[in-house]
Amino acid sequence: xxxxxxxxxxxxLVFTVAMCGCISDTATETTAxxxxxxxxxxxxxxxxxxxxxxxxxxxxxYEDLKGFEGKSLVFDTLMKYNGDFSPxxxxxxxxxxxxxxxxxxxxxxxxxxxxxxxxxxxxxVKFSIEYWAPYRYCRYTKYLDTIEKVDxxxxxxxxxxxxxxxxxxxxxxxxxxxxxxDDKGNIKEWIGTGPFILKEYQKDQxxxxxxxxxxxxxxxxxxIEKVIWKVIPDExxxxxxxxxxxxxxxxxxxxxxxxxxxxxPELQKTPGLKVxxxxxxxxxxxxxxxxxGPLTDKKVRQAVAYAIDRExxxxxxxxxxxxxxxxxxxxxxxxxxxxAKPYSYNPEKARQLLAEAGYKDTDGDGILDKxxxxxxxALVTGDRQMERDTAVYIQKNLxxxxxxxxxxxxxxxxxxxxxxxxxxxxxxxxxxxxPPVRYLKWRCTDDGYDNYGCKFGVNDRxxxxxxxxxxxxxxxxxxxxxELWNIEYDFCPATGVYVRPRAFVFKxxxxxxxxxxxxxxxxxxxxxxx
Numbered sequence: 001x002x003x004x005x006x007x008x009x010x011x012x013l014v015f016t017v018a019m020c021g022c023i024s025d026t027a028t029e030t031t032a033x034x035x036x037x038x039x040x041x042x043x044x045x046x047x048x049x050x051x052x053x054x055x056x057x058x059x060x061x062y063e064d065l066k067g068f069e070g071k072s073l074v075f076d077t078l079m080k081y082n083g084d085f086s087p088x089x090x091x092x093x094x095x096x097x098x099x100x101x102x103x104x105x106x107x108x109x110x111x112x113x114x115x116x117x118x119x120x121x122x123x124x125v126k127f128s129i130e131y132w133a134p135y136r137y138c139r140y141t142k143y144l145d146t147i148e149k150v151d152x153x154x155x156x157x158x159x160x161x162x163x164x165x166x167x168x169x170x171x172x173x174x175x176x177x178x179x180x181x182d183d184k185g186n187i188k189e190w191i192g193t194g195p196f197i198l199k200e201y202q203k204d205q206x207x208x209x210x211x212x213x214x215x216x217x218x219x220x221x222x223x224i225e226k227v228i229w230k231v232i233p234d235e236x237x238x239x240x241x242x243x244x245x246x247x248x249x250x251x252x253x254x255x256x257x258x259x260x261x262x263x264x265p266e267l268q269k270t271p272g273l274k275v276x277x278x279x280x281x282x283x284x285x286x287x288x289x290x291x292x293g294p295l296t297d298k299k300v301r302q303a304v305a306y307a308i309d310r311e312x313x314x315x316x317x318x319x320x321x322x323x324x325x326x327x328x329x330x331x332x333x334x335x336x337x338x339x340a341k342p343y344s345y346n347p348e349k350a351r352q353l354l355a356e357a358g359y360k361d362t363d364g365d366g367i368l369d370k371x372x373x374x375x376x377x378a379l380v381t382g383d384r385q386m387e388r389d390t391a392v393y394i395q396k397n398l399x400x401x402x403x404x405x406x407x408x409x410x411x412x413x414x415x416x417x418x419x420x421x422x423x424x425x426x427x428x429x430x431x432x433x434x435p436p437v438r439y440l441k442w443r444c445t446d447d448g449y450d451n452y453g454c455k456f457g458v459n460d461r462x463x464x465x466x467x468x469x470x471x472x473x474x475x476x477x478x479x480x481x482x483e484l485w486n487i488e489y490d491f492c493p494a495t496g497v498y499v500r501p502r503a504f505v506f507k508x509x510x511x512x513x514x515x516x517x518x519x520x521x522x523x524x525x526x527x528x529x530x
Contacts (some may be wrong), residue, residue: 001255016086053509053529058228058246060238060251064227065198066187069253070519071174073209073227075192078128079170080136083515085334085435087167091120091175091193101162112216114177116191122149127178129157129170135185137442138169138406139470152253162471165437168334171518172438195222195524206230220525223512226525229253235260235384242505243270248529249506255519256282257500260385261318267505274508278515280332281501285455286379286389287419287429287494294375295425298492304377305343305495307401312345313393314498318386322498330486333434334475335469337485343495350401361402368402376404377425380418383411387428390497394426413529416451427453429494434517436481440466458491 064070080090084430093109112120123434127145143163148156157166180189190198196213200208207229209223230247232238235258241247251259261266267277288295288304295301310324326342359368359375368375373505381391395405405426410418419427430452432439443450444466446457457463465487468480504513512526 002461004176022164036444044148055223055225055529056228056528057224057226057524057529058230059252060232060494061229062231062233062235062238062258064204064231065201065252066203068520069255069522070207070229071187072194073196073524074194074198075174075176075187075189076194077171077427078125078173078175079167080521081171081435082518085168087171090171091125092170095167101164102159102412103449104157104159104166105150105159106155108155109216110192112212113413114191114193115197115212115214116177117178120175120193121152124175124177125321125385126155128156128173128175131178131181132173132185133169136169136172136174137438138172139441140166140169143470144150160381162473163485164472164477165435165470168435168437170278177463181526184268195220196227204384207321216321222524223526223528224524236263236456239263239267239505241403242273242507248510249504249513251502251504252506252513252522255502257322257386257503259503260503261321261503262385264321264503265319265504272508274344274506276502276506276513276515277321277503278486278503280330281322281327281499282431282433282519283327284322284428284498284500285328285431285494285496286394287424287427288421289425290454290491291422291449292457292495293425294377297357298490299353300359300375301492302343303350304398304403305492306346306350306353306396307397307403308343308497309345309397309495310494312397317389317393317530318498321503322500324498325496327496328494329432329434329436333436335436335481336434336487339482340489342489343492354401359402366402367404374404375402376406378423379405379426380408380410380424381428382415382416383409386500391428394464394497397471419453420449420451422449422454424453429453431496431500437469440469453485454493456493458493462487 056377076091078091079087082088091109091112092106094107096105108120108122114120126149129147140163143159143161145158145160148158150156175193176187177191180191181187190238193216195212196209197212198207199210209227209229215221232241239251244251264275267273269365272474288301290296290301305326310326314320314324326344327337329336331338354368358370361368363369379391379395381387391407391409395407398405401522408418418424430443444456444462445456448455462484465480465484469477472480502515502519506513509530510527511530512528514523516523
């Protein structure tokens with residue numbers, strides 16, 4: 001009997017252990033169920049942490065890291081922009097402005113350090129304000145009288161006359177140490193105060209950045225621990241790299257629509273990928289050579305602007321993603337062309353203007369001519385897919401009116417060289433940017449050629465209006481902007497075609513991307529890899 005009892009006891013123990021094992025397996029498979037036991041919570045959290053994906057983000061980029069988009073990961077700007085392009089605090093945490101806009105008092109946030117341990121103070125901010133202005137197309141140095149250091153964290157800027165746009169310009173100014181830059185606007189040593197630190201760099205190939213764990217802005221401390229910036233110049237090769245899993249995202253590293261709009265519907269349907277499209281963007285713009293050739297005649301320039309079927313381009317080429325516009329800048333932006341009438345597709349109006357300019361088809365070959373010369377235009381554009389396709393569509397629109405167009409689709413350097421020489425009639429142009437006061441110093445103070453065609457200083461009155469915009473009171477500034485836009489739209493030195501919204505395409509296990517008002521700023525503060 002004792003032997004039987006012992007056997008029964010052993011059997012009971014085996015059964016109990018087996019049942020315990022079954023209960024343990026069931027709990028592991030249902031970790032999403034609410035838990036009440038403290039030990040179980042600890043085990044579940046540990047298991048979750050062990051399964052967390054490495055926070056390494058690989059970005060496919062069109063260009064090298066050391067453009068202004070890449071700088072935004074390492075260097076802070078003195079201020080930032082709100083969505084409406086009003087200024088908001090950053091390194092400069094608060095400010096006061098005198099009623100006459102001649103004196104600005106800037107207060108610097110305390111406790112910020114560069115990644116080499118040096119402290120941010122009034123001396124460094126003063127240097128940055130003085131150094132970066134000409135390289136970031138800020139005009140304030142022309143009107144500035146003195147910069148006074150009040151204390152280690154306060155500066156007082158005094159202007160010779162009223163100066164309105166300073167706070168709109170300071171978000172353009174990088175915070176850098178004097179010893180880390182040269183005398184030509186180049187950063188020699190990438191030592192900043194921003195969210196990432198540059199660790200590895202191979203020009204035009206690859207860069208590796210790691211999170212700055214001492215980043216001062218704790219509210220925007222990135223979850224991403226490492227960013228790999230991989231240069232893949234060809235747009236279709238970038239898409240292939242994303243689909244194959246070689247990279248995690250494209251479109252993030254460019255301040256424009258760098259993902260061909262023709263490919264976006266396909267990408268939206270691709271399993272494992274997500275697409276984000278911004279609700280605003282820059283305007284695809286074409287400059288007219290108003291200094292020589294057939295387009296010196298304003299009526300011919302206006303005829304070309306009316307001849308472009310913007311709706312057709314948007315719908316037939318790009319699935320309606322870039323929205324058509326005849327504006328040079330979106331009117332909803334601060335100081336945008338709210339009272340100017342945009343150009344729209346009107347072939348009859350275009351024919352009328354060409355006839356008034358003296359053009360007829362005298363020999364019946366389908367091409368208009370004047371004084372024995374056919375109306376033939378050279379259109380210079382880039383070599384990306386959207387640029388080529390847009391140029392071909394414009395070529396057809398103009399051919400329908402009797403204008404012969406020869407397209408030169410060139411890589412960036414060759415296109416810029418040709419534009420700067422004035423060797424074009426129509427040239428793909430750099431768009432107006434927001435806030436537009438930034439564009440005035442860069443491309444509106446004269447009528448010369450630059451890398452993007454003819455500039456917008458079309459007459460002396462434009463130069464007078466620019467001065468009013470910088471130094472006038474609020475009402476004078478508003479009126480000056482309205483008059484400037486009316487001059488530009490009537491003179492027609494260029495025309496808008498469609499809005500290019502930025503588009504991000506990324507793996508569906510990546511979350512938290514957002515578009516910033518400043519299209520050159522890469523915001524990874526909420527990005528996480530699941």
